[in-house]
Amino acid sequence: MIELRRAVRVLLVTPDERVLLLAAEDPDADGRTRFWFPPGGGIEEGEDPRAALAREVAEETGYALPGVGVDEVWHRCHRFRWGGVRIDQRERWFLARVPSAFAIDRSGWTPGEQADLRDARWFTLAELDACPDRLVPADLAARLRELLRDGPPDEPVDVGV
Numbered sequence: 001m002i003e004l005r006r007a008v009r010v011l012l013v014t015p016d017e018r019v020l021l022l023a024a025e026d027p028d029a030d031g032r033t034r035f036w037f038p039p040g041g042g043i044e045e046g047e048d049p050r051a052a053l054a055r056e057v058a059e060e061t062g063y064a065l066p067g068v069g070v071d072e073v074w075h076r077c078h079r080f081r082w083g084g085v086r087i088d089q090r091e092r093w094f095l096a097r098v099p100s101a102f103a104i105d106r107s108g109w110t111p112g113e114q115a116d117l118r119d120a121r122w123f124t125l126a127e128l129d130a131c132p133d134r135l136v137p138a139d140l141a142a143r144l145r146e147l148l149r150d151g152p153p154d155e156p157v158d159v160g161v
Contacts (some may be wrong), residue, residue: 002087003085005012005087006049006089006092007040007043009038009039009091009093010057010070010093010094011144012094013098013148014122016051017124020039020101021120023035023133035135036133039057039060040056050067058108059109059113060117062106063098071094072096073152074156075090079161097150125145
């Protein structure tokens, strides 16, 4: 059986073009492969995607995402296994500029996040290019570079799997 999940992700970007990513290790991969991804998570039943985004950012980082200046930039379908469950995840990705890098407040992490999340850090584009771990999506550095150069698209772009 495959679980269908709707989710949101946000690229929190500083004026000097650093982006916040969280790390987890895939429990279903040999060697527990580490990967980095932006904050976000599941949209609850009946929840507005932007409300879900604000809730997830607050839970995972402690940052209060402003209601304005947040642009929807990408859509992504991602199929994966997590803890033995097959998931078909439909993601809506947003871009939000933040005034500076901030320290992550982990006090809002759910028990699942406490078990799954390993790290959080701010990456420059050069650090993304050189990152030995998997990024989500795999071409995150190139896509983010293009997004920062060209600005948000008129309509969200499909970034595949």
